[in-house]
Amino acid sequence: MSKRLIQRYRDGDRMNHWFIALMFFLAALSGLAFFHPSLFFFTHLFGGGQWTRILHPFLGLLMVLGFLLFFIKIWRENLITDADRQWMKHAGRMLQGDKAGMPPVGKYNAGQKFVFWAMALSLLVLVVTGFMFWRPWFAPFFSIPLMRIAVLLHAVSAVVLVLSVIVHVYAAIWVKGTVRAMTRGTVTENWARLNHPLWHDEVMHRKGR
């Protein structure tokens, strides 16, 4: 049993992650309030309907800006490879609790990569369509037929984002020892060996250990 820890995220990345998470939480609650009448009560958290409508675009934009920093840093590490396709073929067994047969993965497994791209794409659609009906400043530049498509795409991509976040959070809870990568920046060497063996070997090799 190794007693070593490995740094997985720097402090700046962790703070950015939690900033994005907070903004997501607020943007999602304020947006869901307008999506379904049963969720309109979320507007009480933001000071009423008008205030929720005013704040939502700013919260969403801040989330996108935070994610953009993340994206620039880690998009290369999330490119899908042949190994990832192999991993996806075995993903069903992993979900049944059998981790033994999984091909070894690097810093991110295919599931994490798909979540990353789902978030990136949905945020891109959200920010573009969001600007198109952001009242009172930007909506006047777009025609009504165009805005109708924008609101539908905005809602659909918001649902994709919320589902991605549910998968993301669940995976962090499911795989023990993961959350500390974002709360402390480090993971145990055993965690790395178990869940990201290629990344573990790479780090150890780089450090000459």
Next chain:
Amino acid sequence: MASLQSLDVVARSATTTPTPQVRTSAPALAKLIDESKCIGCKACQVACMNWNDLRDEVGTNIGVYDNPADLTPTSWTVMKFFEVEPTEGSLEWLIRKDGCMHCEDPGCLKACPSPGAIVKYSNGIVDFISENCIGCGYCVKGCPFDVPRISQKDNKAYKCTLCSDRVGVGLEPACVKTCPTGAISFGTKDDMVAYGEKRSGELKERGFQNAGLYNPQGVGGTHVMYVMKHADRPELVDLPKDPTISPFVSLWKGVAKPLAVAAVLGAAVAGFFHYMKVGPVEEKDPADEDREVVK
């Protein structure tokens, strides 16, 4: 003041429970605008701003009689003038009083996310309850007729109320009362349809073969209808031929809502039960490998 007719609300925006509708015996009402009788005097515009205490900004003339050029948050009805040639070489000057059509199936109400910001009364009037309006502009996307206008001053949507405050106490709308040629009539929807068809017949006799009533069924009919000299071509007076709520809006505010909520809740519940069934991914305790499971 939330509304004057709170006991006969048959539809209420962003509301999934029944509305207060104990008083639903009121007959459906309608306003009928007879294009062929309109002389374009704009008395209806003046009556509208008088009754509703609205004073639009004085704008600039754009070279035609339309003034203001379009509906605004403080101009709920506007005369629109059209110089058209329905057939080659036959110039006609068509005038249409533009404003809310008060759809039986209102797209604005369907799109509105704020509970009670838009209501439909049992008499058919679609009304904006401005204190509940949050200024999102969804009604603009829902409307098939491009009617709601959002004020720069207070970020609230405005449109013709069909004088719901007058109608609620047994008066006709201000524009109807003031029209000097009787081009605007008001009564039960049945009476107005019958009268509109009679007028269309008279116009046909006088040579307007395609005269007819504009009461588009794509939105369930409207509580503001037109008698048109060229009912086969409503686009001559800038009206859609077969208006419906946009399929994008119907999808967004229809099936997408329950599906998405079900998907989000489903994902959370599925995660919970998955964890409870499969357990966490963690390092196995080597001692466990050798232990027998007693069943």
